[in-house]
Amino acid sequence: MNNSVTKYLTLATVGVLSFASGAFMIRRFESVPLTVGIVQEAEKIIGQSFTPAQADSMLNMLEGFNNSYDALHKLNMPNSIVPALTFNPVPVGFANPDAKSGFKQDKTADTKLPADKSEMAFYTIRQLADLIKTKQISSVELTQFFIDRLKKYNPKLQFAITITEERALKKAAEADAEIKAGRYKGVLHGIPFGVKDLLAQKDYKTTFGSNAYKDQQLNVDATVVSKLEAAGGILIVKTTLGELAMGDVWFGGKTKNPWDITRGSSGSSAGSASAVSAGCLPYAIGSETLGSIVSPSTECGDTGLRPSFGRVSKYGAMALSWSMDKLGPIARSVEDAAIVFNTIQGPDDKDLSTIAAPFNYDGSVKSLKGYKIGYVKADFDRAYYGTGANKRAIPNHATDSATLAKLKDLGAELVPIDYPQMPIGAMTFILDAEAGAAFQELVLNHKDDLLVQQHKNAWPNIFRASQFISAAEYIQANRARTLLIQAWYEKLKGLDLYITPSSSTNLSMTNLTGNPCVVLPNGFNQRGRPMSITFMGQLFGEGKMLQAAKVYQDATDFHKKHPNLN
The missing domain is CATH 3.90.1300.10 (Amidase signature (AS) domain)
Known part of the structure; x- marks a missing residue:
């Protein structure tokens, strides 16, 4: 792989995937323009394939996405801020199993202090x-x-x-x-x-x-x-x-x-x-x-x-x-x-x-x-x-x-x-995507290094990898x-x-x-x-x-x- 492509792959992928990305990466390489080669390498992560002409046509929009991400990162939103989108688990045709509310406890024998x-x-x-x-x-x-x-x-x-x-x-x-x-x-x-x-x-x-x-x-x-x-x-x-x-x-x-x-x-x-x-x-x-x-x-x-x-x-x-x-x-x-x-x-x-x-x-x-x-x-x-x-x-x-x-x-x-x-298991990356957003500030500020566990399946790696989940695939999983x-x-x-x-x-x-x-x-x-x-x-x-x-x-x-x- 070309060294310059390798060096800037992360930045390009951030743009291609349309997600809340690691701002520290963008800020580090913000003066480096995206290229067709970077986009083509990023395709390997998102499982897509574009022609060189298609990749070239995206560059201005991807740069715009990066600017948007950077602006959003500067809001420094705390964990308590919820998304504007709210999940509703109610299926079509659903009727509540309980028609009315009521609570009746079982009878128990009198309790004596032991x-x-x-x-x-x-x-x-x-x-x-x-x-x-x-x-x-x-x-x-x-x-x-x-x-x-x-x-x-x-x-x-x-x-x-x-x-x-x-x-x-x-x-x-x-x-x-x-x-x-x-x-x-x-x-x-x-x-x-x-x-x-x-x-x-x-x-x-x-x-x-x-x-x-x-x-x-x-x-x-x-x-x-x-x-x-x-x-x-x-x-x-x-x-x-x-x-x-x-x-x-x-x-x-x-x-x-x-x-x-x-x-x-x-x-x-x-x-x-x-x-x-x-x-x-x-x-x-x-x-x-x-x-x-x-x-x-x-x-x-x-x-x-x-x-x-x-x-x-x-x-x-x-x-x-x-x-x-x-x-x-x-x-x-x-x-x-x-x-x-x-x-x-x-x-x-x-x-x-x-x-x-x-x-x-x-x-x-x-x-x-x-x-x-x-x-x-x-x-x-x-x-x-x-x-x-x-x-x-x-x-x-x-x-x-x-x-x-x-x-x-x-x-x-x-x-x-x-x-x-x-494919039930294939949908569970919904959790990873949301967790990656909930704790993105740890990734942005390198605080993920503070966490106790650092193995491949621990949160730090999940939070980092989750920055590469595309918004499109997150929506598809929810569909x-x-x-x-x-x-x-x-x-x-x-x-x-x-x-x-x-x-x-x-x-x-x-x-x-x-x-x-x-x-x-x-x-x-x-x-x-x-x-x-x-x-x-x-x-x-x-x-x-x-x-x-x-x-x-x-x-x-x-x-x-x-x-x-x-």
Whole structure:
């Protein structure tokens, strides 16, 4: 390759691809004109072919694009600025699964304060709420109890970035005064919780788990935080996340799985999942773009709810992918997740991507009779992965088959389904493109070098490579996404929900379509680590999905088992 062509290839490609590019590159070579040779080399990256005459005709326009990019870079837009285009996951012909809203909790036996208070570590929200409502324990005492556990186990598990002790105890005292005065707000009143440290609370730093932002303090309260505190919740910790919402490695170390501390807790909601599993939080808020609630909940044996896209406001949360980010609870049980979701869901004027939809949940349902539940037959039939010498048995195959049998015993009608015949994995670069825009400033200012992980599949390389995704191909992928949303909607017609084992195809597809899911433990492998099953809902079908998952969970005891932290 000609040396001058090689030297200026990056600059030319920036122009050809019509995307928000690396301004530092443009500024470095801004005096060098684009040439036909540069454009022809750039064609190799974008998969196009132009004649020399066509390339020559583009040069003036490409130079104009570069000038436009440079002008936009100078705006220095923060992560909080959203695009003017808003993703809508609603397919043609869609009707909300729930005709109206309603929320009914299951009846529970009266809870008594245990003689050994350490047992409270694994109590559900409902049990802890009974203790507070009946004044067997104060919110201050309960808050201090969980703060002490956070401090005790954080050195081993590394799940906390900021413990908000002073503010939390003050809020707990206020909750006690309200309850004493007869102003009990409901089941979350006085109950401690944590949030993934990509959600802002104006009194504390919001680090995104990253060296590049570890001193950042945002002067806003995330809507989710505000809603939980308005319900009387006590924020006691901002939990770890894999740096910029990938994995379980952050600027302070690697968050561990309480079931096996030789393993990470997975990510990116690493700290939220680990702390709940360890009995250091009754519940916590996580986020998911492509598996970040499902994966750590599976690893740590929690119950994790990923709501439909648009159900929960993202105001005050770090943006990674504006069309795929979702916030949801990681909890001890399905009903706990439903309680938290009921509090945080709903439209928000501060987040134009939120969508109003009814949520109707009845926790008193005890049977699956009348439920039509789909199951992805190929995923359940797959007993092995790999071929030849690399062929290996899938360890949870028998467990997943037992889950199907249990659902049938509980009265469900099981219906086999299959995935649409579409290139689902090929659409996931939508996330890369949006992430590359969300964190372009790191590339422009060489701050991507500050990130902890620097391997080929880590964020720095993804952010850099994403600058070469063309606007045209990004739009084409989103058009294909429209076809996928419609195709999946048609396949799910007539079903209340469907279930699937852990599956990369399902995870990628449903994060693109915006469908909700709840993941919960359904057994343990030979090494004693939790395994999980995923209940998937119709779009905005959280009500039926959570009801069915609760019926299954109530008929098993996997969620009642806890790691031995000693």
